[in-house]
Amino acid sequence: MTPYRTTITVVDPNEIILRNVPVQVGEQVEVVVRSCDTQRQERVRQLQKLMQETQALPQLKNLTEEELQAEIASYRNGS
Numbered sequence: 277m278t279p280y281r282t283t284i285t286v287v288d289p290n291e292i293i294l295r296n297v298p299v300q301v302g303e304q305v306e307v308v309v310r311s312c313d314t315q316r317q318e319r320v321r322q323l324q325k326l327m328q329e330t331q332a333l334p335q336l337k338n339l340t341e342e343e344l345q346a347e348i349a350s351y352r353n354g355s
Contacts, residue, residue: 280297280298280299282294282297283312292309
């Protein structure tokens with residue numbers, strides 16, 4: 277099966293219409309729908325990078341569970 281790729285903008289989320297698809301009548305096809313929200317994908321990638329950088333900070337290496345809980349409590353109390 278030769279892959280065919282196209283992008284469309286969804287007008288009605290209950291119906292997606294593909295036009296001029298290069299297949300024959302009666303031919304079976306596999307349809308995969310995935311969002312092309314590249315801005316969201318980039319934000320996720322940036323967040324993952326930030327998390328990795330934050331976790332690698334030397335001052336976090338010796339952070340105890342008690343210190344972490346105290347920091348969370350302080351944040352929640354608005355201190």
